[in-house]
Amino acid sequence: MVNLTMLTDFYQLTMMNGYLKSDKKDEIMIFDMFYRKNPNDGGYTIVCGINEVIDYIENLKFEEEDIQYLKSLNTFDEEFLKYLRDFKFDGEIYAVEEGTIMFPNEPIIRVKAKAMQAQLVETTILCIINFQTLIATKASRICYSAMGDSVMEFGLRRAQAPDAGLYGAKAAVIGGCIGTSNVLAGQKFDIPVLGTHAHSWIQSFDTELDAFRAYAKAYPTKTVLLLDTYDTLNSGIRNAITVFNELREQGYEPLGVRIDSGDLEFLSKEIRKILDSAGFENVKITASNDLDENTITSLKNQGAQIDIWGVGTKMITSFDWAALGGVYKLCAVVRDGKMIPKIKISEDPNKINNPGYKNIYRIYDKNDNKAKADLIVLDEEVINENEPLTIFDPIHTWKKMTFENFYVKKLLSPLFIDGKCVREKRDIKDIKRYTDEEKESFWIQYRRNKNPQIYKVDLSKKLWNMKNDLLENRNIL
Template sequence: MRNLTLLTDLYQLTMMNGYLNEGLHEDVVVFDMFFRQNPSAGGYTIVCGIEQLVDYIKNLKFEDDDIQYLKSLGVFSDEFLQMLKNFEFTGDIYSVEEGTFMFPNEPIVRVKAPIFEAQLIETTLLNIINFQSLIATKASRVCNAAQGDPVLEFGLRRAQGPDAGIYGARAAVIGGCTGTANVLAGKMFDIPVVGTHAHSWVQKFNSEYEAFAAYAKSYPEKALLLVDTYDVLGSGVPNAIRVFDEISAKGYNPLGIRIDSGDLAYLSKKAHSMLSAAGYENVSITASNDLNEYKILELKNLGAKINSWGVGTKLITSSDWPSLGGVYKLSAAQEDGHLVPKIKISEDPEKINNPGYKKVLRIYGSNNMAEADVIALDDEKIDGREPLTIFHPVYNWKKKTFTNYRVKELLKPLFIGGKCVHEQKSVMEIRQFCKDELQTLWPQYKRITSPESYKVDLSEKLWLLKSHMLSEIKTPQ
């Protein structure tokens, strides 16, 4: 893992220097990371990047050349630079488990640490979690649209740089993709890699048939042929069938064809008819060409005979929603040995944070389906033994009472007293966890368009605290 200690905004360091100058650097504070909108106006967000966050915290260390660089800026005191030289993270970090679906305004990472430490990690924490969660969510939406068909991540060449390509592929697999074309991501994260050939392969040979035959000769057990270099129905599919006949005679089973341009609904139907007539009705028909969840859903509704999807640019860049927009806000500060709630006021109600040291509880009905989440203060006891009434935090006459239910606390420890207590999981284990979790979310929240809003309420104690703080707030003079 690279040392990302200097991957931060300058103002984090200037604030840290200021806290030291004011003698506040050891004051313990609480920060929450949360987001305000689900990507693509969807119904949920998949949290991703927790493993990289853990690696980042474990590797926090200012090297000698880092100190020299910061000194050269001429804005930091020698005392501050000496503190950076001896820096280590000593606080507590809790997060939801990677692959968990979450909703706006819920804490997904909670940091309790001296402000000197908690301030430093803001930028990188947001950078890691925002991007991977965005791509995991986009992948989940694409996979939902595919309705169980395999979805392959093809976006490396269009990603916003190498890191986006690598960690975007990781996130896409966690979100539901069955594999990636990114070989380095495959090696780094032990995830399946996929790929066949490009149009250039076909163009290099004297004929399309020769290109297909040569590819099948090299890879007889993985013969998936790209049929749209010249004419999908006039030459591509007939030449693919000719080669399939040849390798079938040798005992191999052809995989199928890929179409990368044109009217995918029409071409796939015609290609399927031709393949079926030749005895290859069960081979794969893979489609690519700037696909996203909306186009896949449209093709499904048109009855396209496509059963595998290669999705690149619009997945790896989340082209219609380029940022998750997660934020990191101070919610409590220790005074005289006690955590005192803090709140940020804004003329935009959406930007008023929930104060205090909080947790997130998920309520499951007797059918093991997620029914609602409750953001509560950490010392509250809600265990399913007593009836629970929740209410909308704004329209609080909207209420619902649960009697036969169970509660799951979502925030789990990553670091306690600076020591890592997190058990690492493989990407494929996280992918399975994400898949299992999504099975507990009702279909109306997973709709590609116009999803129903999932219930996220404040506990009565937190709601009263927030209301009191808002009513008591005075504008500083």
């Protein structure tokens, strides 16, 4: 990834300069990155983008041309420009593993650094994590609806600019897709690339049959034919059968057909019948055309005979929920070695952040290795797995739950210490495998697309007390 240092909001720079002028240069700030609402009213998200956060932080540097540009804005003095020239991130970042299943209000990334450093990185961290997490989650929903069928990512042409196509393809594969049409994503992330031909291929020949024959000749072992350029049932599938028979005479077995328009339920069933009666039971039917988890679920319910789903626009843009509203909130400052928890107050209780320097324990049942609940704690808190653990709902505090025979996993672990990256970037295939395990560790009730059960995310007693003290005794106004 290139140097994205200047990819930030201008107010980060005006605040940084303000911190410098207010003698807050060496004050330590702690920020949490989290989100408040699962996309599509789903039950969870799959965190994605940690690799790119590593790249971003490692490449942080203001180049001389950046300094000159900032100087030209007539807002900053030489003291600040000199600071930027020497800028180096030497703080601490904790993050969950890429591919982890997460829930609202849980810190995904925790930054502890000097005020100016911690402030600068807000925008790009959000930009990276918000988008990739959104798409990994959308892909997971779409794959869930496909009930084990293969789903392919096809959305590059509708992606919101090149990066979205590239990182969206990565996220889609982590979320569950078998591959992408995006060649650059295949190259960069070592993920499968897929594709055959478009309507233009068919049109460029004098007849559809000529086009099919030419494709089968070029790819005799990988023949998949697109049926809907002119007339799917009266022409497309008939010509395909002709060419499939010719292939078979030459000793090759055709792989599939694809339909990209029309009534996919009806067409897929008719095509299946025609293929089967012509002796091509193994030929797979791929369908595409503005699919998402809702249309796939509907087609599945109708018994559509579709084996492979090509999903484009609706996945790569998360069309019906086009942003994860991830935020980056100050939760503490360290002044003269003392940690001072910070809170942002709001009329809306859901918008009040959790103060303090925190971590998250995920509590697993020893019997089935399924996650039971998450507990947000102050970082120093330790859970003794050999004693019963009682947690309580932070709003309805009488709602309690006690665990015995459990074990815990701490979710935030070091990414950068003293500005040095301490975690290796992981292969996309490894992340994908990890994500599959993550899904396995949650009962389906939390993962279903519609009306999922709300997974329990509670606060430790210490954290709950800290938060309530801040809310009750605010002398900050």
